[in-house]
Amino acid sequence: MSAGGNSPSFVHQPVMLTECLDLLNLHEGARVIDFTAGGGGHSAAMAQRVAQGGMVVAIDRDEDAIAATSQRLSLLQDPVELKLLKSDFSGARRALLAGGADLTGTLDGALFDLGVSSYQLDGPRGFSFMRDEPLDMRMDRTTGQSAADLLQTASNDELFKILRDFGEERFAAAIARRIVERRRTVKIDRTSQLVDIVMSAVPRAAWPKDKHVATRSFQAIRMAVNNELAQIEAGLDYAIDLLKPGGRLVVISFHSLEDRIVKQRFLAAAGRAPSPPGRSPAAMLPRNDVPVLRIITRKPLEASAEEVAINPRARSARLRAAEKL
């Protein structure tokens, strides 16, 4: 569906919805921001909670998500003030200010439900190794480099680091080498080509039993194409600025690299620096900065077994929440 599409086929089961709404602690008239509008599932539930008199700002870098969220919220009986913005996290401050809204220090809640939506995964945008599609992988298809272009232009060393750092792929060096060999003769611009490369670079005996051998490579390349980890840091900093004292921040992440950034950002904002590698969290070092957050979830919450049974995507969800001081 394009931005001008005519049906909200983006509909997607919002992950850990009850936990989000409880921890956001929303009341009628509250003003909230959803940084990852997606299919609008969380935004719609937040809108129902804040009701008339409330405000929902919904942001996404994917124009299809903005269209789907707009459509979904227009169906609500009790319309709230709605601001929809196509922006990535790092551009959100500028985008809101350009629209004449300086919301700094005024919001009651902020939500991030990170990663890709099921709509994006269901393609045909190259996010999935399950089908043969053009290798694009951009959440925002109007800007930046596609995965095919990245595979064509990155050096062997850059590809190795992407696969190692974002995919935690043991065979990063072999896969990077194979990409560079293959692109000498043909442009790698289909998902099936990348799958073949990974399958030929990883010894058969080392293929994981519980997931496809290309899972880690696809994740790594997607994260590089969308600059996902740096985006999270920028988004969290801005979300903290937007909240008023007592406002709540809730973040759901889907893999350990994302969760580590959220945890460290929360700790730093709570006035505690992460301990050096290998030290226990109890050894967290106090920081001199004035704390701006109180951490609510000492450990991340996980989805209930009931939710995972209905929505497998919830299996790897980790939710952290904090309150602005």
Ligand SMILES: C[S@@+](CC[C@H](N)C(=O)[O-])C[C@H]1O[C@@H](n2cnc3c(N)ncnc32)[C@H](O)[C@@H]1O
């Ligand atoms: C998991 S989906 C959100 C689903 C949504 N909570 C719902 O209930 O339908 C994540 C969304 O975040 C968007 N997204 C991810 N990273 C982003 C970023 N850095 N800036 C803006 N949007 C981003 C994606 O385009 C995707 O639509």
